[in-house]
Amino acid sequence: xxxxxxxxxxxxxxxxxxxxxxxxxxxxxxxxxxxxxxxxxxxxxxxxxxxxxxxxxxxxxxxxxxxxxxxxxxxxxxxxxxxxxxxxxxxxxxxxxxxxxxxxxxxxxxxxxxxxxxxxxxxxxxxxxxxxxxxxxxxxxxxxxxxxxxxxxxxxxxxxxxxxxxxxxxxxxxxxxxxxxxxxxxxxxxxxxxxxxxxxxxxxxxxxxxxxxxxxxxxxxxxxxxxxxxxxxxxxxxxxxxxxxxxxxxxxxxxxxxxxxxx
Amino acid sequence: xxxxxxxxxxxxxxxxxxxxxxxxxxxxxxxxxxxxxxxxxxxxxxxxxxxxxxxxxxxxxxxxxxxxxxxxxxxxxxxxxxxxxxxxxxxxxxxxxxxxxxxxxxxxxxxxxxxxxxxxxxxxxxxxxxxxxxxxxxxxxxxxxxxxxxxxxxxxxxxxxxxxxxxxxxxxxxxxxxxxxxxxxxxxxxxxxxxxxxxxxxxxxxxxxxxxxxxxxxxxxxxxxxxxxxxxxxxxxxxxxxxxxxxxxxxxxxxxxxxxxxx
Numbered sequence: 001x002x003x004x005x006x007x008x009x010x011x012x013x014x015x016x017x018x019x020x021x022x023x024x025x026x027x028x029x030x031x032x033x034x035x036x037x038x039x040x041x042x043x044x045x046x047x048x049x050x051x052x053x054x055x056x057x058x059x060x061x062x063x064x065x066x067x068x069x070x071x072x073x074x075x076x077x078x079x080x081x082x083x084x085x086x087x088x089x090x091x092x093x094x095x096x097x098x099x100x101x102x103x104x105x106x107x108x109x110x111x112x113x114x115x116x117x118x119x120x121x122x123x124x125x126x127x128x129x130x131x132x133x134x135x136x137x138x139x140x141x142x143x144x145x146x147x148x149x150x151x152x153x154x155x156x157x158x159x160x161x162x163x164x165x166x167x168x169x170x171x172x173x174x175x176x177x178x179x180x181x182x183x184x185x186x187x188x189x190x191x192x193x194x195x196x197x198x199x200x201x202x203x204x205x206x207x208x209x210x211x212x213x214x215x216x217x218x219x220x221x222x223x224x225x226x227x228x229x230x231x232x233x234x235x236x237x238x239x240x241x242x243x244x245x246x247x248x249x250x251x252x253x254x255x256x257x258x259x260x261x262x263x
Numbered sequence: 264x265x266x267x268x269x270x271x272x273x274x275x276x277x278x279x280x281x282x283x284x285x286x287x288x289x290x291x292x293x294x295x296x297x298x299x300x301x302x303x304x305x306x307x308x309x310x311x312x313x314x315x316x317x318x319x320x321x322x323x324x325x326x327x328x329x330x331x332x333x334x335x336x337x338x339x340x341x342x343x344x345x346x347x348x349x350x351x352x353x354x355x356x357x358x359x360x361x362x363x364x365x366x367x368x369x370x371x372x373x374x375x376x377x378x379x380x381x382x383x384x385x386x387x388x389x390x391x392x393x394x395x396x397x398x399x400x401x402x403x404x405x406x407x408x409x410x411x412x413x414x415x416x417x418x419x420x421x422x423x424x425x426x427x428x429x430x431x432x433x434x435x436x437x438x439x440x441x442x443x444x445x446x447x448x449x450x451x452x453x454x455x456x457x458x459x460x461x462x463x464x465x466x467x468x469x470x471x472x473x474x475x476x477x478x479x480x481x482x483x484x485x486x487x488x489x490x491x492x493x494x495x496x497x498x499x500x501x502x503x504x505x506x507x508x509x510x511x512x513x514x515x516x517x518x519x520x521x522x523x524x525x526x
Contacts, residue, residue: 035298036497046499141418144407155404158421233496234299236309 002027003208004058004066006051009037010147010241011178012069015092016227017246018181018205019067023214024221029061031255032242034233039072040116051077055085057230057255063087067208069178069201071113075122088211095207096174096200097126103196104171107132110195112163113176115140123176135170139163143179149244151182160190172196182245230255265290266471267321267329269314272300273410273504274441275332278355279490280509281444281468282330286477287484292324294518295505297496302335303379314340318348320493320518326350330471332441332464334376338385351474358470359437359463360389366459367434370395373458375426376439378403386439398433402426406442412507414445423453435459445508493518 005016009032016030031054033039039047051073058066065088068074068081074091082089100109107130111123115138118124127134142163145156160183173195175181181199188197209216227250231238235254242248268279272295279293294317296302302310314336321329328351331337331344337354345352363372370393374386378401381387390397405426408419423446436458438444444462451460472479490513494501498517505511 036500038500041503042499140411140413141404141407144404144411148403148407150403154425155422158425159418162417162421236305237299237301240304 001062001064002029004029004031004055004061004063005069006031006033006054006058006066006073007070007178008032008039008050008072009034010238010245011143013242013245013248014178014181014201015067015069015204018199018201019208020225020227022205022209022217023212024217024225025223026214026225028225028227029058029063030227030229030250031058032229032231032233032238034231034238036232038114038116039070039076040114040120044076047072047076048080051081052084055081055089059085059087065090065208065212067204068092069204071117071122071176071178071200072120075117075120090204090208090211092178092200092204093122093126093176095203096176096198097123097130098207099198099203100127100172100174101130101132103198104132106171108135108169108171109133110135110137110167110170110173111176112137112139112142112173112180114138114143117176123174135168137163137167139177142183143177146179146182147241147244152185156183156186157189160186164190170195172198174198175200179245226250229253264325264327265292267292267294267318267324267326268332269294269296269317269321269329269336270333270441271296271302271313271335273297273501273508274406276505276508276511277441277444277464278330278332278467281462281464282471283488283490285468285472285480286475287480287488288486289477289488291488291490292321292326293490293492294321295492295494295496295501297494297501299495301377301379302333302339303377303383307339310335310339311343314344315347318344318352322348322350328353328471328475330467331355332467334380334385334439334441334463335383338380338383353467353471353474355441355463355467356385356389356439358466359439359461360386360393361470362461362466363390363435363437364393364395366461367395369434371398371432371434372396373398373400373430373433373436374439375400375402375405375436375443377401377406380439386437398431400426400430402440405446406440409442409445410504410507415448419446419449420452423449427453433458435461437461438463442508489513492516
């Protein structure tokens with residue numbers, strides 16, 4: 001059975017890629033709500049409703065589980081969504097928090113994310129509840145750097161040095177935005193080798209794989225899994241940006257918002 | 264009679280604002296094709312077709328003239344559009360080129376724009392045809408800096424210093440993207456007082472006002488002009504970004520792409 005993955009846009013494709021690396025024979029359905037991106041500036045109730053609509057659509061596609069690959073939707077819609085939907089639902093926040101706890105024994109952890117995620121404070125509250133000292137920094141230009149295909153550019157490094165300039169000593173840094181795994185090389189250059197980078201796409205895929213009892217892949221898949229994409233916005237723009245984020249195989253279908261609302 | 268103004272997104276609002284300052288009693292209809300932004304990465308024929316659809320929609324709204332407040336659409340659709348549409352059509356490129364010629368007596372002119380506009384080369388060709396020496400630089404992060412509300416930020420200045428670092432001596436710099444007028448303060452700081460900044464929103468409004476025989480405003484309007492907005496994409500996101508770009512009064516209507524195609 002297929003697993004559903006959804007995001008407000010293209011960022012969740014990093015989570016999809018990590019899931020496919022972890023479970024290479026698994027089939028996936030990806031929904032990118034590109035007509036209504038970004039979620040971070042919309043009221044919580046509205047985002048919760050969007051998440052519900054998309055989850056219902058995915059259930060109609062007969063998925064066996066749903067990964068909410070969007071920080072804003074994870075914060076707004078979980079755990080309510082999990083109680084309403086008849087299949088398992090995973091978010092991206094708890095796996096990131098858990099990895100930060102594990103990789104930061106003395107509790108000095110940083111988090112970088114969009115302005116909306118930092119403002120919402122879900123990561124900070126969960127990390128502080130575990131007794132950690134949290135440094136949080138909004139990096140509003142990072143999503144755009146990634147979507148412009150400039151993740152390895154001089155612009156990316158300039159901005160990374162600027163955003164991380166006033167960090168305290170850290171053991172771990174949570175990349176609390178699905179776009180940020182693409183910035184790992186630049187962040188590594190700026191931070192040096194000491195700070196552990198928590199890639200929320202990787203740790204989410206690990207959590208989903210473990211829950212599903214998926215064995216660690218140890219060779220090429222006997223039958224490579226497939227992906228189907230549904231997007232609410234412009235398909236040309238989606239294909240372009242998805243390619244920049246690391247490739248999109250599988251068919252892309254345009255999904256009118258009305259289909260979602262009717263689901 | 265109302266004047267129609269259209270852009271692939273919100274950037275054209277700087278042109279709308281300049282038009283309203285120039286003609287404060289005039290009514291306007293603005294179309295932002297936010298569902299299909301950015302145009303810069305789409306084939307020329309596709310952009311030409313989008314421009315035609317929107318222009319026909321505006322004609323149905325009984326406008327007395329149309330301002331193509333989008334560099335990509337101006338390059339792709341003019342002068343064909345002007346020959347097909349029964350009202351005057353203005354673009355943003357020729358007024359910018361004309362101002363650069365006027366303000367750069369020895370012909371050392373620079374142009375900054377999106378990667379798509381620089382690649383398309385319409386400005387460079389027109390400026391070089393006038394015998395000017397043109398330095399052109401794509402600034403792919405500038406649109407995002409503006410739309411994030413960071414036009415006056417440290418990020419904006421960092422990026423401006425980076426993009427302008429290898430400029431030769433210039434007399435004038437054409438801001439060949441409708442978002443860039445918001446970066447004037449930062450550009451002025453980086454460039455110093457010697458380089459004349461050609462604000463294509465201002466010079467386009469001046470050209471339209473002159474063609475329409477509008478007198479220079481010399482006091483508050485007897486009856487302030489109105490604006491109605493139609494957007495093809497998400498209204499919440501449009502309202503937010505339009506506010507960041509400098510305010511949007513007037514009603515905003517959601518315009519399904521299908522309405523455009525049927526027009």
